[in-house]
Amino acid sequence: MITALGTYLPPWGGPGGTRRPGPDEDAITIAVAAGRRALDAPHPEVARVVLVTRDLPLLEGGNGAVLLAGLGLGRDVEVVEQVGGAPATLDAVSTASPGTLVIGADCTPATGAAAALVGGGGGGGGGGGTVTPAGRVTRSLPLRVRDLGGTVREDEDPRLQRERGLRASLSAAGLPGKPVSLAGVGHRDGAAFCEGDPPVLPTVGASAALFSLAALAERGAGGLVAAIEQATFSAVRWDPSGVALHRDEPAPREMPARRSSPGPEIKIAFTAYDRAFDAKLGWEAGRCGSCATLAFPARHRCLTCGSEGDAVMVPLPRTGSVYTTTTVHVPVPGLETPYTLAVVELDDVGVRALVTVTDSPPGSLEIGDRGRLLLRRVAIRAGVPDYGYAFSPGEVAR
Amino acid sequence: MRRVAIVGAGMTPFAEHFDLGIKELLPMAVSEMAESVDKGLDRADIDAAWFGELATTDGFPAGILADSCGLLDIPVTHVENACATGQDALRNAVFGVASGLMDVALVVGADKVRETSARSTFWDWMGMTRDMAWDYPLGLVAPANFALHVRRYLHEAPATREHMAMIAVKNHHHAMSNPKAHLHQEITVEQVLGAPMVVEPFGLYDCTPQSDGAAALLVVGEEVVDRFTHRPVWVRGIGLGLDRVMHQHKADMTTFPPTTKAAKAAYAMSGLGPRDLDVAEVHDCFTGVELISYEDLGLAERFRGHELVEAHDTTVGGRIPVNPSGGLKAKGHPPGATGVAQCVELFEQIRGEASNQVDGARVGLAHNIGGPTAVSAVTVLSADRS
Numbered sequence: 193m194i195t196a197l198g199t200y201l202p203p204w205g206g207p208g209g210t211r212r213p214g215p216d217e218d219a220i221t222i223a224v225a226a227g228r229r230a231l232d233a234p235h236p237e238v239a240r241v242v243l244v245t246r247d248l249p250l251l252e253g254g255n256g257a258v259l260l261a262g263l264g265l266g267r268d269v270e271v272v273e274q275v276g277g278a279p280a281t282l283d284a285v286s287t288a289s290p291g292t293l294v295i296g297a298d299c300t301p302a303t304g305a306a307a308a309l310v311g312g313g314g315g316g317g318g319g320g321g322t323v324t325p326a327g328r329v330t331r332s333l334p335l336r337v338r339d340l341g342g343t344v345r346e347d348e349d350p351r352l353q354r355e356r357g358l359r360a361s362l363s364a365a366g367l368p369g370k371p372v373s374l375a376g377v378g379h380r381d382g383a384a385f386c387e388g389d390p391p392v393l394p395t396v397g398a399s400a401a402l403f404s405l406a407a408l409a410e411r412g413a414g415g416l417v418a419a420i421e422q423a424t425f426s427a428v429r430w431d432p433s434g435v436a437l438h439r440d441e442p443a444p445r446e447m448p449a450r451r452s453s454p455g456p457e458i459k460i461a462f463t464a465y466d467r468a469f470d471a472k473l474g475w476e477a478g479r480c481g482s483c484a485t486l487a488f489p490a491r492h493r494c495l496t497c498g499s500e501g502d503a504v505m506v507p508l509p510r511t512g513s514v515y516t517t518t519t520v521h522v523p524v525p526g527l528e529t530p531y532t533l534a535v536v537e538l539d540d541v542g543v544r545a546l547v548t549v550t551d552s553p554p555g556s557l558e559i560g561d562r563g564r565l566l567l568r569r570v571a572i573r574a575g576v577p578d579y580g581y582a583f584s585p586g587e588v589a590r
Numbered sequence: 591m592r593r594v595a596i597v598g599a600g601m602t603p604f605a606e607h608f609d610l611g612i613k614e615l616l617p618m619a620v621s622e623m624a625e626s627v628d629k630g631l632d633r634a635d636i637d638a639a640w641f642g643e644l645a646t647t648d649g650f651p652a653g654i655l656a657d658s659c660g661l662l663d664i665p666v667t668h669v670e671n672a673c674a675t676g677q678d679a680l681r682n683a684v685f686g687v688a689s690g691l692m693d694v695a696l697v698v699g700a701d702k703v704r705e706t707s708a709r710s711t712f713w714d715w716m717g718m719t720r721d722m723a724w725d726y727p728l729g730l731v732a733p734a735n736f737a738l739h740v741r742r743y744l745h746e747a748p749a750t751r752e753h754m755a756m757i758a759v760k761n762h763h764h765a766m767s768n769p770k771a772h773l774h775q776e777i778t779v780e781q782v783l784g785a786p787m788v789v790e791p792f793g794l795y796d797c798t799p800q801s802d803g804a805a806a807l808l809v810v811g812e813e814v815v816d817r818f819t820h821r822p823v824w825v826r827g828i829g830l831g832l833d834r835v836m837h838q839h840k841a842d843m844t845t846f847p848p849t850t851k852a853a854k855a856a857y858a859m860s861g862l863g864p865r866d867l868d869v870a871e872v873h874d875c876f877t878g879v880e881l882i883s884y885e886d887l888g889l890a891e892r893f894r895g896h897e898l899v900e901a902h903d904t905t906v907g908g909r910i911p912v913n914p915s916g917g918l919k920a921k922g923h924p925p926g927a928t929g930v931a932q933c934v935e936l937f938e939q940i941r942g943e944a945s946n947q948v949d950g951a952r953v954g955l956a957h958n959i960g961g962p963t964a965v966s967a968v969t970v971l972s973a974d975r976s
Contacts, residue, residue, distance in 0.1 A: 456710045461722045468723035488838070489724055516745070516843055518737035519790045520729060524712055527729045535738060535837055544838040546738075548728055555790060559745045571727035578727045 193320035194285065195311035196436040197406045198229025201304045201394055203551055205444030210302035211394060212447060215528045216550055216568040216582060219247040219305075220255055223297040224262035224567045226305035226399070229438040230293060231263065238263075238309070239291035240270040244281040244398040247299040248273060249569075249577050251340065258579050261473030262567040263293070277421030278376035279328070281401040285310065286323045286428045296398035304395040306402030319434030321409060326416055326427040327365035333357045333423035353422070354381060361425035362418070371427060372415035373408060375400035385418075394441075397421075409435050448553045455525020460573035471505060472580050475565060477543060478503030488543045510565045510581075511588045512538040512545075519555040527571065530554035536565070536583050539590055550582040561585050591688045593975055595815050595822035598627035598808035599937035601930070604772040604922030606704045607802040612647045613658040615700055619804035619927075620659045623696075626937075627808060628819040636808075637692035639666045642679035642699040643926040644718070645706075655698055672719065673873065673960020674830060674852075675699065676805070676929025677967035681828045683809050693814045699930030700804035703923075711800070719962045721836060730837070733789035733797060733876060735962060738837055740878030741791055743844040749896035751791055754877035755782035756899045758795045758919060761874060764906060765916025768945045770931075772801045772922030796877040801922030805931035812975070823940045826862060826953075827970035829855025835964045844893075846879075846959045848966035849886035853957070856968040857888075861976075864888035867910055868951040869939050871932035873958045873966075874917040884912070887957060887968070906946055914939065914946040925960065929967060932956035936971045 200222055206212040213222065223243055231238070241259060248255060256271035274280060281296040288294055288310040297305040311320050333356055336346040358377065362385060373390045374382035376397075383390050391407030393400045401419045408414055409432035418427040470476065471489055478490025481502030485494050488508060493500045517534040532549035534557060549557055550568055563585035570580040600622025602615050610618075624631040641655040648654055652666040671678040676699030683695040706714055712731055719735070720726040744750065759779055765771035777795055785793040808818070815822045831851025834840050840847075857863050864887060872887065874880035884895035889910055898904050904912035915921045915935040918928060936954035938944040944951075952973040959966040 456713060458713060458727060459717065464722035472723065489721075516738045516742035518734050518741055519787075520731060520734050521787045522731070522733070522789060524729050524731055525710070526713070531729060533728060533730060533734060533738070535843070546725060546728065546730070546836065546838045559742065571729075573727055580724075580727075 193311050193322055194308045194405070194435050195320040196230045196232070196309040196438065197306065197402065197409060198226050198232065199304070199306040199403060199406050199439045199441060200225035200229060201441040203442040203445050204447040206302065211304055211444060213299050213303045214550055215450060216548065216570060218249045218569050218577065219245045219297040219299055220249055220258050220262070221568050221579070222303065222305040223259060223295045225440060226297070226307040227263045227293055227295050229440050230307035230309045232438045237291060238265055238269060238293050240272065240289070240293070241265065242272040242274055242284045242288065242292060242294045243297060244274045244276045244284055244295070245297040246275055246277060246338070246397060247297065248275065258473060261470070264474070277397050278401040278419035279421050279424050279426035281398045282417070282419045282426045282428055283328065285402070286325045296400070296402050298395045298397035298399045302395045304399050304403065306399045306406060308402055308405065321405070321430065321432040321435035323428045323430055326429045327367050328427070329361045329364045329425045331361055331423035335422060357423040358385065358420050361420065361423050365425050365427060367416060367427055369416060371418035373404040374418045374420065375404045376420040405430055405432065406437055406439065408432055409437050450528040450530065451523065452528045453523035453525050458526045458571055458573040460576050460578065473567070475508050475510060475581050476505040477508050479506045486541055486543050488545060508543060509539045509541055511590070512536040512563070512565070514557055514559050514561045515544060516559060517549070517557045532557055534583050548582045549585070551584040557585055562588050564588050592690060593812040594684045594687045594809050594825045595812065596807050596825060596933065596937050596971065597810050597815060597818035597822050598623045598631060599806070599934040600626050601770055601805035601927070601934045602803050603770045604801040604803035604924060604931070606800070608704065610802070612654060612700060612702050615802065615804040616655055616658045616698060619698060619700065619806040620696070623806035623808055628821065629817065631808065631818070633660065635694050636661065636664055636696050637694050638664050638686055639696040639698065640669055640679040640683045641666060642669045642675040642930065644670055644672065644675050644701050647702040647705045661696070672965045673875070673925050673958045674929065674965045674967035675926045676931070677956060677958055677969050678830060680807060680809070680930065680933060680969065681830060681967065684825050684828055687809055687811050690811070693811045695809050697807040697809060697930060698804065699927040701924035701926040702802045703800045704802050725836060731789065733792050736876045736879050737789045737792055739843045739846070739882065739963060740876065743878065743882055744791060746844050747893035747896070749881055751783060752779060753881060753896040753899045754791070754796055755779040757874065757877040757880050758782045760905050761913050761917040761919040764914050764946055765920030768916050768921060771916040771920055772799050773916070773920040791878065792876050798875045798918040798923040801924045803922060803924040803927045803931070805927045805934050807930060807933055821941050823937045824972050824975050825969065826972045827856035827858070827860030829853060829859065829968045831855065831966045833964045835962050837962070840963070844882065846882060846886050846963055846966060848964060849883055849957065849959050849968070852966040852968040853887050856970050860970040860972070862953060862970055862972070866953050867955050868953050869914060869936065869948040870910065870912045870955040870957065871915060871917065871935055872912050873960070874913060874919045875923055877919065879959065880912065880917070883957060883959065887955065906948055911948045914944065914948055929956060929958045933969060933971065940971060940973045
C-alpha cells in the first residue's frame with residue numbers, strides 16, 4: 193500500500209519543456225527533495241530506502257549516508273542503491289515490504305525525482321493506494337550504453353526502439369488491456385500505446401514511473417501503469433484511492449548563464465569532513481547541557497557558561513531571513529560564477545549560518561528576504577561531492 | 591618599560607615583482623631602511639629581528655630573512671597574524687626593545703602575492719582563513735569576506751557606493767606622487783561605478799591590487815636613539831584586537847570589533863585620541879572598509895563616515911588626511927609588508943619628508959583589519975616622546 197507520493201522538479205527549464213538540475217543538484221539532492229515531500233504525511237517508521245537511478249554521483253563511497261541524513265532518517269535504515277530506469281522503480285514499488293521509501297531520481301536527459309512511501313497493512317490508521325504487479329519482461333536492446341567511466345554510445349534508431357523494444361515487450365507481457373500511462377519514453381511515442389489521454393510525464397527515467405502514479409492519483413483514476421526502458425518492461429495495476437500526494441514542482445524559469453574557470457581542485461580534509469558530517473548534513477547545532485545555549489557549529493566550550501564537552505546535538509530551523517549577502521562575479525577556479533552567498537538568521541533561535549544561495553538568479557537576493565534551507569551539493573572537492581544546506585529564497589511562514 | 595623609537599624606515603616599491611623573489615625584496619628593503627638612518631647603521635648592532643610574512647614563499651621565513659640579509663648571528667622570529675602581520679611584527683619588536691633585553695631590533699614585513707598562479711591564490715589564501723568543513727567550500731573569497739560587512743553597512747547607514755567610489759578616487763590621487771605605489775592612475779567616480787563588478791558591492795576599482803613588496807623598520811630603545819638620529823619617531827601606542835572567526839558568529843557586521851579593540855588599546859597606551867591625529871594610514875583593501883574604519887577608529891561617529899568623504903576631510907589638505915600614500919587601494923597590499931609600510935609612510939610624514947606630505951604632521955596612526963575580518967592592529971606614532 194502506498195500511503196504517500198512526493199515529487200520534485202528543479203525550477204530550471206530545459207529543452208522541450210523538461211527541467212535541468214541547478215549547479216548544486218545531483219541525484220542525491222533531488223532524491224532527498226522528493227523523499228522529504230513523501231515523508232510529509234504521517235508515516236510508519238521507515239526501515240528501508242530504495243533509490244533507483246542511473247545517475248548515482250558515486251559508484252563507490254558515501255551516497256547512502258547523505259541520503260539518510262538529508263531525509264532525516266536514522267543511520268540504521270537500510271539503503272539500496274539500485275541502478276535502473278522506470279521499470280525498475282515500478283518493480284521496487286510493487287514488491288516493497290511495508291516501511292520502504294522508494295525514490296526514483298533522474299538527472300538526464302530530463303531532471304526530476306519522485307518518491308513513494310510504502311506503508312504497513314493497517315498501520316497509522318490512514319488508507320493508501322495499491323499497486324499490484326501486472327506483467328514483466330526483461331529483454332535486451334542496448335541501443336544506448338553507458339560504461340563505468342560514464343562514456344555514452346548511442347545508436348539512434350527510433351523505429352527499431354519502438355518496434356523491437358516497446359511493442360515487442362508490451363506484447364510479450366500479455367497485459368489484459370492497454371495501459372493508461374506509459375513511463376520511460378517521450379509522451380508522443382508512449383501515447384500511441386495507451387488508452388485514453390495518458391498524462392504528460394516530466395522525465396523518462398527511474399522517476400517517470402512514480403510521476404505516472406502521481407499524475408493518475410491527481411486525476412483520481414487508476415488503471416494499468418506501464419514502464420519501459422529499451423526493451424525491459426514492467427506493468428502494475430494502480431488504484432490511487434487514499435494516497436496522499438505532495439508535489440514540489442515550481443514553474444520553470446530560464447537558468448542564468450554561469451561560467452566555470454579551470455584551476456586547481458578544491459581541497460578536502462577528510463578528518464574535518466568526518467567530524468562535521470552529522471551536524472552538517474542533519475542541520476544540527478550543539479546545545480549546551482548546562483545552560484542550553486546553541487552553538488552552530490557545535491563548540492567544545494559554551495560561550496555563555498563555559499561548560500565543556502556536554503553539548504547535545506539538536507535540529508535547527510530550516511527557515512530564516514537574510515541578514516547580509518554578496519554575489520561573487522570574479523571567476524573562481526572550481527566553482528561556477530556568479531554565485532551568491534548569504535548570512536541567514538534562522539527563525540526564532542538566535543543562530544545564523546553562512547550559506548550559498550540556490551534556486552534563484554545570482555544577485556537577486558535582498559537583505560530581509562525569507563526562504564528555506566535545502567540540502568544541496570555545495571562543492572565538488574577533489575572528486576568528492578560535499579553536501580550541505582543552501583538558502584532557497586521564497587515566501588515561507590515564520 | 592622604556593620608550594621605543596623608530597630611527598630608520600625603508601621599503602621596496604609595491605608592484606607585481608615577477609622578476610624579484612623574496613630573497614631579493616628582503617635585502618632591498620633592509621638596505622633602504624639602513625640608508626634612512628641619519629647617522630648610519632652598523633648591522634652588527636642589530637640584536638634581533640621580527641619578520642612578518644603571511645605566505646611562506648620559498649619556505650621557512652625566519653631563515654630566509656637571516657640568510658638573505660646576512661643576519662645569521664641574531665635571533666629571528668616569524669610572525670603571522672593575517673593582515674595584522676606586519677604591525678604585529680613591529681609590536682613584538684617593540685616589546686623586545688622595551689623590555690630592556692635588547693637595544694636595537696629590526697622589523698621586516700614582506701609578501702609575494704604574485705608568486706603563485708592567480709588561479710591557485712584564491713584557494714591558497716582561503717585555506718588560511720576558513721573552517722575546512724563549513725566555510726572553505728562555499729567560495730568565500732577575500733573580497734566576499736569584506737563584502738558581507740559592507741553590504742550590511744550600506745543597508746543600515748546612509749552611505750552609498752558613490753561614497754566608496756570617492757575613497758577610491760582619493761586614494762588613487764594620493765598615490766600619484768608616491769614612487770613606491772603600485773598604481774599610478776587618476777580615476778573618476780564614474781569610472782569606479784562603471785567598472786566590472788568583482789564581488790558586490792565592490793567593482794574593480796573598489797579593490798586593492800595584488801602586490802609584491804617588502805618594508806623594514808629599525809626600532810631602538812630611548813637610551814640609544816641619539817646614536818642613530820636626532821629625529822626619531824616614537825612608538826606611542828600599539829594594540830591588537832580579535833573577533834569571532836566565522837561570519838555567522840559576528841553579531842553586528844556594520845563594524846569591525848577587532849579595530850575598536852585594537853584602537854582602544856593603542857590610544858590608551860599612547861595617551862592620545864582620534865582628535866590628536868594629523869594623518870592616518872587606514873586599511874582600505876576595499877573602499878567600504880576604509881569607510882567603516884573611520885567609525886571604528888573614532889574619526890567619525892557611527893554611520894557618519896561618509897560625511898568625512900563628502901567634506902574631503904580625509905584628502906591631503908583636509909582635516910584628517912587618510913592614506914596619503916595611496917593606501918592599500920593604490921599603493922598596494924602585500925599583506926605581510928602592508929602594516930610595516932604604513933609605518934614607513936608615517937615615519938616619513940612625521941619627519942616631514944613624505945612624497946605626499948601632510949603639512950605639520952606630528953601624530954600618525956596605522957591600521958589593519960584582516961583575515962576573516964577577525965584581527966586588527968593599530969599603531970600610534972608621534973614626533974613627541976610623550
